[in-house]
Amino acid sequence: MTTAVRTGAVGTGHVRVEGRDKVTGAARYAGEIPFAGLAHGWLVLSTVARGRITDIDSEPVLRMPGVLAVLDHRNALPLTTDYVGMLGTAPDPTCAVFQNDRVPHRGWPVALVVAETPEQAREAAEALAVSYTREPHDVGFDADRPDTRPADGHMPAVTDKGDLEAELAAGAVVLEAEYSTPEEHHNPMEPHAATARWEDGRLDVVDSNQGATWVVGELAQLFSLDPASVRVRSEHVGGGFGSKGVRAHQVAAVMAAAVLDRPVRVVLTRRQMFTLAGHRSPTVQRVRLAADADGRLRALDHRSLSRTSTVHEFVEPSAGVARVMYDADAHHTENRVVSLDVPTPTWMRAPGEAPGSFALECALDELAEKAGVDPVLLRLRNEPERGPVSGLPFAGRNLRACFELGARRFDWARRDPRPGRRRDGRWLLGTGTAAASFGAGAAPSTASVTAEADGSFTVRIAAADIGTGARTALTLVAADALDTAPDRVQVRLGDSAFGPAMIAGGSMGTRSWSWAITAAAAALRERLVPGQEIPPDGITVRADTTEAVAALAQKERHSFGAQFAEVAVDVATGEVRVRRMLGVFAAGRIVNPLTARGQFIGGMVWGISMALHEEAVRDPGHGGLVGADLAGYHVAAHADVPRLEAEWIEEPDPDDPAGGIKGIGEIGIVGAAAAIANAVWHATGVRHRALPIRPDRVLAGHDA
Amino acid sequence: MALPTSSVITLNVNGEPRTLPVDHRTTLLDALRERLDLTGTKKGCDHGQCGACTVLLDGRRAVSCLHLAVAAEGREITTVEGLADGGRLHPVQQAFLDLDGYQCGYCTPGQICSAVGVLREHAEGWPSAVTGDLRPEAGPPELTPEEIRERMSGNLCRCGAYNAIVEAVAHAADSTSAAPAADTEEAVA
Numbered sequence: 036m037t038t039a040v041r042t043g044a045v046g047t048g049h050v051r052v053e054g055r056d057k058v059t060g061a062a063r064y065a066g067e068i069p070f071a072g073l074a075h076g077w078l079v080l081s082t083v084a085r086g087r088i089t090d091i092d093s094e095p096v097l098r099m100p101g102v103l104a105v106l107d108h109r110n111a112l113p114l115t116t117d118y119v120g121m122l123g124t125a126p127d128p129t130c131a132v133f134q135n136d137r138v139p140h141r142g143w144p145v146a147l148v149v150a151e152t153p154e155q156a157r158e159a160a161e162a163l164a165v166s167y168t169r170e171p172h173d174v175g176f177d178a179d180r181p182d183t184r185p186a187d188g189h190m191p192a193v194t195d196k197g198d199l200e201a202e203l204a205a206g207a208v209v210l211e212a213e214y215s216t217p218e219e220h221h222n223p224m225e226p227h228a229a230t231a232r233w234e235d236g237r238l239d240v241v242d243s244n245q246g247a248t249w250v251v252g253e254l255a256q257l258f259s260l261d262p263a264s265v266r267v268r269s270e271h272v273g274g275g276f277g278s279k280g281v282r283a284h285q286v287a288a289v290m291a292a293a294v295l296d297r298p299v300r301v302v303l304t305r306r307q308m309f310t311l312a313g314h315r316s317p318t319v320q321r322v323r324l325a326a327d328a329d330g331r332l333r334a335l336d337h338r339s340l341s342r343t344s345t346v347h348e349f350v351e352p353s354a355g356v357a358r359v360m361y362d363a364d365a366h367h368t369e370n371r372v373v374s375l376d377v378p379t380p381t382w383m384r385a386p387g388e389a390p391g392s393f394a395l396e397c398a399l400d401e402l403a404e405k406a407g408v409d410p411v412l413l414r415l416r417n418e419p420e421r422g423p424v425s426g427l428p429f430a431g432r433n434l435r436a437c438f439e440l441g442a443r444r445f446d447w448a449r450r451d452p453r454p455g456r457r458r459d460g461r462w463l464l465g466t467g468t469a470a471a472s473f474g475a476g477a478a479p480s481t482a483s484v485t486a487e488a489d490g491s492f493t494v495r496i497a498a499a500d501i502g503t504g505a506r507t508a509l510t511l512v513a514a515d516a517l518d519t520a521p522d523r524v525q526v527r528l529g530d531s532a533f534g535p536a537m538i539a540g541g542s543m544g545t546r547s548w549s550w551a552i553t554a555a556a557a558a559l560r561e562r563l564v565p566g567q568e569i570p571p572d573g574i575t576v577r578a579d580t581t582e583a584v585a586a587l588a589q590k591e592r593h594s595f596g597a598q599f600a601e602v603a604v605d606v607a608t609g610e611v612r613v614r615r616m617l618g619v620f621a622a623g624r625i626v627n628p629l630t631a632r633g634q635f636i637g638g639m640v641w642g643i644s645m646a647l648h649e650e651a652v653r654d655p656g657h658g659g660l661v662g663a664d665l666a667g668y669h670v671a672a673h674a675d676v677p678r679l680e681a682e683w684i685e686e687p688d689p690d691d692p693a694g695g696i697k698g699i700g701e702i703g704i705v706g707a708a709a710a711i712a713n714a715v716w717h718a719t720g721v722r723h724r725a726l727p728i729r730p731d732r733v734l735a736g737h738d739a
Numbered sequence: 740m741a742l743p744t745s746s747v748i749t750l751n752v753n754g755e756p757r758t759l760p761v762d763h764r765t766t767l768l769d770a771l772r773e774r775l776d777l778t779g780t781k782k783g784c785d786h787g788q789c790g791a792c793t794v795l796l797d798g799r800r801a802v803s804c805l806h807l808a809v810a811a812e813g814r815e816i817t818t819v820e821g822l823a824d825g826g827r828l829h830p831v832q833q834a835f836l837d838l839d840g841y842q843c844g845y846c847t848p849g850q851i852c853s854a855v856g857v858l859r860e861h862a863e864g865w866p867s868a869v870t871g872d873l874r875p876e877a878g879p880p881e882l883t884p885e886e887i888r889e890r891m892s893g894n895l896c897r898c899g900a901y902n903a904i905v906e907a908v909a910h911a912a913d914s915t916s917a918a919p920a921a922d923t924e925e926a927v928a
Contacts (some may be wrong), residue, residue: 050836057844058832058851060779060819067778153773179891222782224791224845224897273781274897279875305784433759493834502843502898629839634905637842640899674887676901 043076044511044521045694048629049350052509052526053271053500062271065227065243066302073230075153076282076291076301077160079146080310081138083660084172087378088136092145092164101155103295105163108133112290118256120281121249122538125191126719127347127379130281130310131257138167139345140376140658142310146288149299172376172658176342178213178319182578183340186372188350189388194358194424197365199323202334206325208406214322214394216662217726218651219315221383222670223501225273226305227312229285232298238265244287245275245496246538247531253281254289275501277382278312282630309663313381314651315521316351316372318342320394322402325363330408330416332363339393340371346378348372351380353391356705358594359472360395362423368408376658383542384641385701388473389708393726395646396469396709401722404452410468410713411438411447411597420590430590430691433621434470437597440469441619444682445599454720462603465718466612471596471706475697476543481534482551482561484513485573491523491572494555497536498528498548503700504630505544511626512549512694515555528732534577541700542594547580554578583692594622594702598642598710604718605662607738609730613716615642617680618707623697625683631699635681638703644671646708650727748812753778753821761808764911770808771818778849779819783895784851793849793856794818800856807888819848822855831855831911842898850894852910857890858915866911882912 056062081088093105111133116126129528132144145165150156185192193392203209207712218495229242238260244250248266255262261513272279284301291299304718318341327335341352372385383389403410415435421428442448453455457464482496494513500506506526514521527533537547555578562576599617604610625631650667662668681703688695708726716722721736750757750767751777751806759774768785771777771794780803783791795817822829831854841899846856852916860883866873869889870880880886887905896904 050839053844054836054839054841055828057841057847058819058828058835060848061821062775062844063778064781064845066782067772069776152762153769154764158764221896223842224781224789224895226782272843274843276897302782303788305786386842502841502845504842630842633839633898633903638898638904640901644899665784666786669898670895670897671901672892672895673901673905674892676888676899678884678905681903694766 041730044514045626049598049627057162064225064271064273065241068241070298074299075156076147076299077156078144078148079160079163081145083167083169084141086138086167086169089168090166096140096163099149099159102159104149108136121252123255129379130283130286132226132283132287140222140378144283149291166434172374174377174653174658176317180373182354183373185369186350188352189350189357190280193369195367199365199367201364203325204256206333207328208326210639211403214320216318216390218317219649221276221278225276226303228282229288230300231288231292240267242267242269243272245279245499245540246267248535250281251531272501276384283311306663309660310378316380317385318390320392322398324402330406330413332417334365335363336367337535339368343372343374345374347379349380352387355387356391358424359415362419362593388705392706393708396706397712400713411442412469427591431594431686434595437619437621439597440596445617454717461605463718464603465714466601467710467713467717469598469706469709471576471702472593473705475592475594477547477584478537479584480547480551481579482555482575483575486569487573488569488571488715492517493527496528496548497533499532499539501539508545508626513552514561516553542700546693546696546698549696551578553578588704594697596620598706600710600714602714609733611647620683621686622699623686624695632681634699635703636679639679639707640671640676641704641706647727648710752816757907765808766804767806767808768803770868777818781845782822789845791846793852830915834907834911838903838907842902853894888921
């Protein structure tokens with residue numbers, strides 16, 4: 036067999052293979068697939084922040100038109116929560132619905148009302164009277180609480196080396212500052228939706244999620260089913276950003292479908308998403324840096340506090356980013372949490388890195404100012420040779436190249452470092468920069484490739500395309516691996532029946548899936564003999580990367596990037612406008628430049644949104660959110676976003692068995708808010724250490 | 740005396756009369772999605788805050804989640820399914836496809852319907868909040884990226900595909916109109 040001749044599909048821009056369906060409205064999302072005999076479920080959420088349910092008055096509701104059932108803790112199917120799921124964590128009890136009478140936060144699911152039509156279900160759900168005994172609740176999040184604890188989450192809570200206090204004392208330049216970020220919500224445009232039906236003892240779920248394998252595993256465990264008897268499909272997914280795993284609505288739909296023996300659909304409302312879809316915890320972060328006069332770090336101390344619920348521990352590991360970015364003789368990082376009467380937070384685009392890079396990269400900018408060193412130069416002077424904490428070599432660390440190209444493209448050399456020097460009418464202008472990194476992991480996946488009788492190929496993998504362009508990217512990867520044209524390859528995904536595969540998360544999807552597809556394609560080519568007759572069912576070969584992933588050399592594997600921003604600040608109104616942004620990334624092999632540009636830029640838009648707009652405000656009185664909708668919680672809109680530029684540098688890695696792909700879903704947001712905040716300082720001379728940089732905060736900064 | 744809570748209505752959708760019984764509480768959005776199987780129109784918030792459910796009512800943009808189906812009788816309703824001319828995409832659809840004016844695709848039908856409305860409003864000389872010269876004799880403002888962004892701001896895209904959407908709208912404006920092109924630094928190559 037000859038070695039694969041690349042057809043060059045990877046690396047050239049291709050429009051999305053499902054694009055025509057998306058622009059014509061033909062693409063059906065989870066809540067849009069017709070089912071005969073479909074019933075509609077509507078979740079009822081608690082109106083108290085802590086307490087016990089004393090009564091649920093189902094009887095009057097059951098007599099309402101069209102109502103079929105009211106499920107609550109008195110008649111729910113028992114669920115199992117004593118397991119560890121695919122991602123190595125125990126389930127969040129929030130999704131194990133209706134198992135007891137406890138209410139651990141406002142917006143906790145207490146019942147599901149099922150009716151013939153959505154209108155009937157909604158009316159009945161709103162009419163359902165639920166009585167509670169209230170207990171005092173506590174949602175107050177601040178750094179001075181005595182009840183915080185170090186917590187591991189998906190990385191060790193604490194890393195520590197060197198004599199921190201000694202190096203802080205010895206520094207020629209020392210910085211100590213506290214930064215905060217607010218509670219943030221994913222808000223994918225498509226609300227979470229699931230339809231469940233039981234057929235011949237098998238469970239079939241049409242769902243909107245980031246990983247069919249993940250959801251199958253969780254549902255099978257929760258309901259004590261053989262995973263082989265559960266199927267989850269997720270053809271088109273209207274965004275996820277970390278929020279679309281297993282949630283209360285899928286479990287409630289499965290339970291109701293079992294009880295009623297007919298298909299049941301449960302869709303979250305936008306308001307319900309604000310308590311049931313997870314969120315990013317607020318953070319308070321304390322950074323201490325000490326450097327020599329030239330800006331070389333002697334001490335780095337980054338401590339972050341985040342918040343979790345009382346029923347599940349999720350850690351927003353904001354101090355983790357320093358473990359990759361910068362070394363120092365004394366180096367301490369620490370993630371702590373406190374449990375409060377709030378919904379459980381979860382992964383949200385660049386968990387840890389997004390808020391962590393805000394604090395760390397702003398602190399670097401403040402250090403640069405104090406040391407009189409250019410902020411780009413300061414970062415280049417602190418480029419580590421190896422992982423600062425792990426000591427491992429990097430599998431490609433091209434941050435320097437990103438900064439060099441970015442500085443050139445952004446005309447950084449002409450920047451006057453002094454703040455408050457540029458003006459355009461009523462606007463003060465400033466520029467800022469920040470570095471970015473995000474992990475480039477891989478997880479075991481299986482894939483099959485079929486050589487069809489007509490000469491085409493079909494790839495099957497339980498991948499998810501949540502808007503990342505995965506379907507198209509994997510088509511290009513498969514085409515090259517099969518030495519054929521992309522239009523000869525059909526990629527089928529979003530179906531747990533295709534076998535286990537990694538989720539669309541952690542920027543690991545494309546890397547993990549491509550690896551499995553490439554392996555299957557190579558094995559298939561070994562099997563095919565030139566001139567061979569292909570049987571009508573085709574010839575199918577499967578691959579499983581479990582062993583290959585385990586054998587991957589231990590290295591620090593990350594994408595890197597340099598963010599640049601220019602802002603205009605009106606200190607009379609407090610308005611901040613981003614005028615331009617440039618992100619330059621070193622993120623491995625870029626599979627589809629057309630969609631990759633959009634994904635990088637999309638991350639930078641999230642950075643704008645995080646820096647200037649997003650903030651969920653929790654009322655200490657009732658324990659819930661104020662204005663939990665898309666008017667009360669502003670995400671960047673068209674008018675907030677100028678033309679942004681994303682570039683990338685070539686970063687071949689011929690030794691990488693996954694083809695040098697690193698994943699680009701998250702790096703775009705990392706450092707973006709810091710670059711904007713640093714630009715606001717440069718425009719005004721005022722440091723904003725609390726996000727978002729709201730008009731009132733800008734005004735307060737100028738009243739002083 | 741109990742008043743009826745449902746009616747049989749006829750909606751004119753994409754040029755076809757569609758007769759259906761509806762609960763009076765049913766929004767136009769739910770009638771399209773749940774009764775007529777026209778699921779191209781999306782439900783993002785059900786509060787008129789995101790624009791995903793944008794359709795054209797008598798050629799004007801409307802968020803269908805804030806219209807009752809019974810009140811839409813007698814009006815020309817155009818959804819994303821009604822924009823293409825047979826197999827030929829509407830220029831706005833084609834531009835979104837070619838320029839990758841989306842990611843997850845869920846806000847896309849609303850963005851596209853909104854853009855079709857924007858192009859018509861602009862052609863008819865409607866100003867926006869960022870239009871500089873409001874004198875009638877000034878004529879339609881140039882459809883700059885700033886004008887497009889302002890006019891499209893009722894349509895949220897959480898994936899952050901705004902740049903490509905603006906490029907697509909500008910491109911479609913160029914290809915559908917004899918009006919001055921959006922010859923700015925952002926015009927599409």
